[in-house]
Amino acid sequence: MSPTADQILDALRAVQDPDLRRDIVTLGFVKELVVSEGDVSFTVELTTPACPVKEELEAQAREAVLAVPGVESVEIQMTAQVRSRGPQQEDLVPGVRQILAVASGKGGVGKSTVTVNLAIALARQGARVGLMDADVYGPSIPLMMGCPQERPLTRDSKIIPIERYGLKIMSLGFLLEEGQAVLWRGPMVAGTVRQLLADVAWGELDYLLVDLPPGTGDAPMSLAQLVPLSGVVLVTTPHNVAANIAGKAAALFKRLNAPILGVAENMAVFVCPHCGQESRVFAGMSGGELAKTLGVPFLGSVPLDPMVSEAADRGVPSLIAHPDRPQADSFREMAGELARQVSIRAAGRAEAEMLNPQKA
Template sequence: MPMVTREHVLDALRNIVDPDLHRDIVSLGFVKDVVICDGAVKAVIELTTPACPVKDQMKAEAERLIAQIPGVSAVNVEMTAQVRGRSVAPEDLLPEVKHVIAIASGKGGVGKSTVSVNLAVALAQSGAKVGLLDADIYGPSIPKMLGCQGEHPLVESGQIIPIRRYGVSVMSIGFLLEEDQAAMWRGPIVAGTVRQLFADVRWGALDYLLVDLPPGTGDAPMTTAQIVPLTGVVIVMTPQAVAASIAGKSVALFRRLNAPILGVVENMAEFVCPHCGERTAIFPGPGARVFAEKLGAPFLGS
């Protein structure tokens, strides 16, 4: 039986190319370990996020390529993930958080908070450490969406301990106000409150902190982009032309503040008939895909 070497395995794995980075997984340093024993090969591939959409395909392709090497009798490919963080400055409010991602929209009622909750829970289910900050001071909805309205977070050593739901650490001004109490605050108080939600909450070590921003270009979005080094911003919109027009103003704000636009999500695109399965567009308009193309930003999904 031919002898299998580490180089044989690495040569085979060089045929797998990361679809986003456009380089093979060996040169990217994703292959962390190769163990060979009597023809049985174990390879450990470490991705940059546990939520990689091609993780399963990559594992299947790695197993197929290794199995084709002469002398290989068994294959075990283990997929892991290590989220790589941003550089941390001494004055950073979130030194243990690797990525801060803002979820924004130009207008209200487009489902931004729904997208924020779904994204946070999906990342947590994939194995990431996730926090969700509801920065909508005037209309906090995250507590109700996650079924934890009426709960009050604990305070330890002057820091607020986030509520845990579905594997996500959650904080909202809604936990600190009565359900029917209005936050009648002007700009400076809003900006100060947003800062406190970052600085005075014990977020701990997180792979991702998602920030559900209020719609528009007011104090909360501006303060967030100015005091926290954002990894990027996800824009949520509906297919309507008016939604695209207003979303463009949010994009302009974040670009002016040097926050990268990660992409555009289209919500409320169509209605699926429960009886026949026919899909019907809900709103007229060119759609978020066209808007994303004009921006030069990725279209993340509908």
């Protein structure tokens, strides 16, 4: 006897998303279920293409369905639909589902490097990703992405982002003449950040990653006030000063209603290219300890690797130039963890809205 769609759905209720702690049927992930005699096919739509447990969920779903009497074959299509940010009255970037800011307390800890490589890692998983350089004081993204000479075109009074390595990129660096310096006053920063959001044809994006200047100045303040942020990635190196100022940055973002998605540690460990031995480079508070102190997730640690800066200096993100080195694995894992944290938060918000529609 051939199985029914209800039987298949019942079987799939045994498959839990470990992060959202619900089964994939209740979560509405199972779509386009077709049962034809003993042949079953369906789609599982996850909340991010960069889901770290994608393969695991697929295997569990397959096993659960194959155990239903009468099932002969199972065909599963794994897709993803990144959830949108909360609703907003005047949305400057309506097509952008999630906006992730990358911040730090101290300068030079590797924010731009981390932003670029996380963006590439997410895009490689199939997400539509934008990269916005909000470091108006020292835009470094054009150089790091190997396109400092590019000048964007304008269409229908919107600036078309530059496309590189599968990312849509915008930076003030593309709009200034070479060597041109800007004398900034507070309101100008807010105006420029607004322009980089609203005047750019970002189109439909799953993730827009925003590279911030260090500290808690006008750029992060304006960004958090102009758009609802999905959250902030705090980059730190294991220096007590870095950890201390990162804590202050975290406090500011919390006050601005931007949740901290987690701490990303950079340059903590050096792996000797000759003997493979790992050494800690700095003796201060680690990213893991900082995350614990702040009560936020730890997203992972990227080792110090001379190839990272060598690649960045010649305009190729290290994940592309050296995909087989440990730093590349770290960036890929960190991207998965970040996507996971965003999905968990989005699901929490959706649930709160369902339980309490007036307040949400």
